[in-house]
Amino acid sequence: MSVITFWNSIEKECGQTLSAIAIATYMAMEHNYRILLIDACFHDNTMEKAFWKKKENKALKELTGGKIDISSGAEGLISAVASNKATPEIITNYTRIVFKNRLDILLGLKTQIRQDHEKSMMLYKDLISTANKYYDIVFVDLSKGITRQSSEAILKISDVILYTMPPNLNNIDKFKELRLNENSIVSSQKIMPLLARSDESSGYNVKNTSRYIKEKYTIATVPYNVRFMEATNEARTASFMTNIKLSKSALNVNGNFFEELGRTAQMVIDKIREVNK
Amino acid sequence: MNIANLMLMFVVLVIVIVFIVRSIKKNKEEAVEEAVEVDDKTYTLDKMIKFVKKRLDEITKINLYDIGLSEEELKRRKAKKYELKKALKGCTYGDVNDKKYVKELIYDLLSKEYGVDEVNISKAIPFDVPSLLSAQDKFDILIHEYKKTFSYEALTEFIKKYNLAALKYVPGSTKPCYVITSDEIDMIYDKENLNLSFADKLEVVVQRIYQQYKGYSSIDEIRDMNIDGVSGRSFGFTRKLFKPSCTNRWRLFKTSNGSKSTKSM
Numbered sequence: 231m232s233v234i235t236f237w238n239s240i241e242k243e244c245g246q247t248l249s250a251i252a253i254a255t256y257m258a259m260e261h262n263y264r265i266l267l268i269d270a271c272f273h274d275n276t277m278e279k280a281f282w283k284k285k286e287n288k289a290l291k292e293l294t295g296g297k298i299d300i301s302s303g304a305e306g307l308i309s310a311v312a313s314n315k316a317t318p319e320i321i322t323n324y325t326r327i328v329f330k331n332r333l334d335i336l337l338g339l340k341t342q343i344r345q346d347h348e349k350s351m352m353l354y355k356d357l358i359s360t361a362n363k364y365y366d367i368v369f370v371d372l373s374k375g376i377t378r379q380s381s382e383a384i385l386k387i388s389d390v391i392l393y394t395m396p397p398n399l400n401n402i403d404k405f406k407e408l409r410l411n412e413n414s415i416v417s418s419q420k421i422m423p424l425l426a427r428s429d430e431s432s433g434y435n436v437k438n439t440s441r442y443i444k445e446k447y448t449i450a451t452v453p454y455n456v457r458f459m460e461a462t463n464e465a466r467t468a469s470f471m472t473n474i475k476l477s478k479s480a481l482n483v484n485g486n487f488f489e490e491l492g493r494t495a496q497m498v499i500d501k502i503r504e505v506n507k
Numbered sequence: 508m509n510i511a512n513l514m515l516m517f518v519v520l521v522i523v524i525v526f527i528v529r530s531i532k533k534n535k536e537e538a539v540e541e542a543v544e545v546d547d548k549t550y551t552l553d554k555m556i557k558f559v560k561k562r563l564d565e566i567t568k569i570n571l572y573d574i575g576l577s578e579e580e581l582k583r584r585k586a587k588k589y590e591l592k593k594a595l596k597g598c599t600y601g602d603v604n605d606k607k608y609v610k611e612l613i614y615d616l617l618s619k620e621y622g623v624d625e626v627n628i629s630k631a632i633p634f635d636v637p638s639l640l641s642a643q644d645k646f647d648i649l650i651h652e653y654k655k656t657f658s659y660e661a662l663t664e665f666i667k668k669y670n671l672a673a674l675k676y677v678p679g680s681t682k683p684c685y686v687i688t689s690d691e692i693d694m695i696y697d698k699e700n701l702n703l704s705f706a707d708k709l710e711v712v713v714q715r716i717y718q719q720y721k722g723y724s725s726i727d728e729i730r731d732m733n734i735d736g737v738s739g740r741s742f743g744f745t746r747k748l749f750k751p752s753c754t755n756r757w758r759l760f761k762t763s764n765g766s767k768s769t770k771s772m
Binding site for chain 2: 305306308309310312313314315319320322323324327330349
């Protein structure tokens with residue numbers, strides 16, 4: 231019943247998609263929530279690669295004569311939304327399952343034309359609102375930047391916005407600057423800073439960054455973990471997360487990664503409760 | 508079992524094997540789908556309608572059990588197929604949402620599979636040469652543009668703006684009548700001086716294909732507008748030819764759920 235959006239005002243690589251994947255997968259495993267993760271980025275298949283190897287369905291190809299499977303993926307769903315036919319049940323038909331009844335993923339649009347993407351994105355607001363009736367939490371991995379009208383509409387309907395920043399002084403300063411601007415969406419109560427790819431040995435670790443941006447508590451983080459990065463490249467994210475859950479230890483790197491995700495997930499849940507009060 | 512029996516069994520076995528191998532080969536050759544053949548007539552409306560009919564037929568008749576999907580995936584695909592079938596059925600009864608859904612699908616088929624682009628779309632409707640556009644083409648374009656701004660009030664606004672609901676005399680008639688002539692449509696089209704994008708052009712083509720394939724021909728778009736109803740009458744020989752005794756005027760009334768009821772007049 232909540233929409234959580236991952237977003238950053240700078241159009242640069244900042245580990246936003248991987249953070250969304252990590253948090254959504256963790257919450258689906260550890261909490262009793264039905265979660266939908268929506269890929270709303272332009273021309274990016276990171277999310278698909280993180281969970282599934284590109285496998286050609288030969289039988290389907292033969293049956294369709296190698297043509298596009300027109301009624302599948304986000305494109306098909308957008309047609310349903312455009313014609314006011316999107317019900318929560320229909321949305322589930324267009325998603326892909328990671329953990330049954332726990333984590334579904336709606337993969338992004340395949341178009342490589344920015345205008346087409348933007349046109350379809352205008353309908354995502356309705357799509358997210360409908361999906362929110364069926365799922366407990368809807369995570370949205372939103373295109374970075376603030377210039378787009380569609381992004382603004384999605385940010386407005388979000389309950390919590392996770393402002394994702396890498397451990398980089400420019401990005402952290404940009405966040406501070408935006409927060410000072412009262413008209414900016416960043417200054418709203420629903421914003422929650424998230425430090426992606428953080429490293430304890432770095433000067434911009436989570437504690438120092440929290441102090442620098444003058445937060446009372448240690449901010450949410452998704453630590454840098456090379457094994458996790460590899461798993462997302464090799465379509466092993468689900469098995470990787472399950473394995474470290476079974477063998478977690480505070481002494482090893484994976485254990486720390488899992489614990490930090492747990493802390494971040496709890497912070498997200500607390501924020502949802504605070505906003506919905 | 509003597510040698511003759513064994514030989515007969517061997518011959519039958521060989522014949523069966525040859526038959527199976529040949530049928531497999533034949534199937535493989537048939538599975539190779541031909542690409543869309545491009546010639547002068549490929550991007551005409553008739554050819555496009557044929558293509559859309561064929562593809563929608565293929566999509567709805569696909570046997571999902573042959574694909575080898577998981578239980579959940581099969582369930583979801585079946586639901587999607589059912590949704591499409593429902594929309595294809597519903598749009599023939601005038602359901603506006605089903606119509607939108609089918610039109611979106613036709614749009615995708617034409618742009619992604621049939622290869623309609625900025626250049627060849629003019630073969631369906633000559634958008635770039637206004638003198639070649641028929642009154643119906645111009646009216647379809649005008650209604651499409653008005654619909655973007657006024658939605659289902661488009662026709663009302665269109666008539667209001669150009670004061671088309673006035674009583675007027677037309678050449679060859681002694682009595683005044685309420686009529687919108689093709690000359691008026693030509694004049695309005697020139698006045699509006701529209702600049703259509705490729706998406707707009709394709710939407711106009713999609714509407715034309717839809718109205719011929721599943722919709723209500725030339726009144727399809729008008730029928731959806733916020734109006735009391737559409738009244739139509741055929742003239743001339745058809746009345747005499749088919750049933751001279753009865754009138755062939757008919758009227759479409761809108762019901763509360765968007766579908767229509769027909770009454771003979």
